Amino acid sequence: MTDSTSPAKPVATAIRYLSNIVGCACLLLAAICVAIACQVFVQTGVFAQSYAMVGLISAVLGLLALMLARVWK
Structure with a gap:
């Protein structure tokens, strides 16, 4: 008999949610770094390479x- 609630299922769900949170935060x-780089370029004319990278x-x-x-099962 196979149990449909295997111990790996909650771990996979936690990894999926954590990956979503980390992906959105990154x-x-x-977006914040690009906005700062653009603002520095507009104000000073110097490309803020560190923010862009x-x-x-x-x-x-x-x-x-x-x-x-998306692909984690």
């Missing part, structure tokens, strides 16, 4: 976390 951080890395990590949440 995308929010990416943090925004890019955060966006990639956020998308990867959301992909993990």
